[in-house]
């Protein structure tokens with residue numbers, strides 16, 4: 562791919578690595594590329610980070626044809642910079658885009674664009690323990706029209722933000738509200754696609770949970786409000802007896818890269834994983850009878866987020882005495898260990914960026 566590079570005339574001062582937070586600072590440059598029906602992708606460029614100018618009739622502003630991805634670049638102790646399974650993000654974005662009738666981007670072009678931007682911004686990949694450079698590729702309809710149809714033009718952009726350790730004081734459990742009114746997704750809808758619209762529809766439940774003192778919601782299926790699907794914007798896993806149970810990927814659940822990696826690790830450790838429907842009644846019952854040993858969400862940002870408490874229809878149950886479980890901690894340590902190059906990468910998940 563031929564990428565034009567316009568260097569920023571003035572580089573920003575890098576933020577203090579101890580107070581990066583999540584998504585507060587953006588690097589000096591961004592990647593952009595345009596798609597025009599009949600021509601294909603063109604004008605790949607890396608330019609100074611800055612505002613976009615868009616026409617008020619730009620279709621994404623009205624009909625939300627928008628998809629995105631999220632992955633990280635990690636700095637290893639030997640200075641090497643790696644991405645974690647970026648081909649999974651590339652393939653998922655194709656699936657998301659197909660669902661939303663948007664242009665798709667070839668897997669290799671997606672990865673090459675990220676690599677080129679990371680190479681230019683390599684000084685932005687932080688080195689402090691458990692920090693990383695979060696990468697946000699996204700695409701949206703740019704055609705100007707107020708008619709409803711698949712747009713004829715799109716823009717693909719990549720921005721990057723250095724992020725701090727998600728758990729500076731160690732991995733900590735959170736309180737979860739089981740949502741039985743609002744739903745996130747239904748089969749046949751866009752639940753499996755990573756699109757902004759799903760998030761817009763989820764905020765009401767999140768606000769409701771937070772106003773009741775809970776960190777996030779546990780989503781139930783959109784038809785019967787019976788089967789557990791995801792926790793906030795993470796996939797959900799439950800250790801019941803000696804098995805790990807998680808919702809199957811069958812249309813309404815987002816196929817997480819972290820989810821897939823955790824399942825692979827568990828199977829490698831000879832721990833049984835069941836990808837099956839799990840009703841909220843079975844889950845609450847397992848919690849009350851002591852069979853629910855641990856519970857956690859999985860996603861790129863936090864990697865693993867332990868669930869310490871569940872609230873459902875007036876009942877509250879504690880999980881593992883509101884402490885991070887042994888298996889949860891081991892999964893977190895192993896996966897983050899692989900990502901930062903401290904644990905053997907036996908599944909060849911790390912993708913080195915040649916600097």
Ligand SMILES: *Cc1c(COP(=O)(O)O)cnc(C)c1O
Nearest residue numbers: 794795796815817818819860861
């Ligand atoms: C992105 C996302 C996840 C987690 O996916 P990862 O690839 O592991 O980061 C889970 N659920 C939803 C709804 C998501 O948008």
